[in-house]
Amino acid sequence: MKTTKSHTKWLGNLAFESSNPGGNLIIDAAIEQGGSGEGLRPKALMLNSLAGCSAMDIANLVTKMRAEIDTFTIDVEGDLTDEEVQTYHTFRINYTFFGNNLDREKLKKIVNLSTQKYCGVMIMYRQFAKIEIEINYVAS
Numbered sequence: 001m002k003t004t005k006s007h008t009k010w011l012g013n014l015a016f017e018s019s020n021p022g023g024n025l026i027i028d029a030a031i032e033q034g035g036s037g038e039g040l041r042p043k044a045l046m047l048n049s050l051a052g053c054s055a056m057d058i059a060n061l062v063t064k065m066r067a068e069i070d071t072f073t074i075d076v077e078g079d080l081t082d083e084e085v086q087t088y089h090t091f092r093i094n095y096t097f098f099g100n101n102l103d104r105e106k107l108k109k110i111v112n113l114s115t116q117k118y119c120g121v122m123i124m125y126r127q128f129a130k131i132e133i134e135i136n137y138v139a140s
Contacts, residue, residue: 015039043088046125047076050091053121057114058095067106069099070140078129088129096136104137111135 008018014035029035051074080086
């Protein structure tokens, strides 16, 4: 069993410095929630985790499968419940591939491998939320 650790220190008000093996970041609440708006939001970081996990899979698979792309982007939106304690119920993930010789079938396979097999964050999130996937292709 592998264990991952993080460390979070209170900086005052609703601001915190948080670290993990890859670096540090500041977490803070929005001004309207009593924070100073100077850091990243905890729930929004969940969207970054989802995109980052899948992005690493795709970068590896693009190389292994020799897919020709210039670059790609991932945009994630999350819908929150209306309850007092809001939780995500739906995530929409939009993958956009840029390049002149895009093999749509190969790129679709790459996205499917990430979203269905390799991305542990996506697999965890599917236990509590619906995930919708969209793939776009843009000639550079």
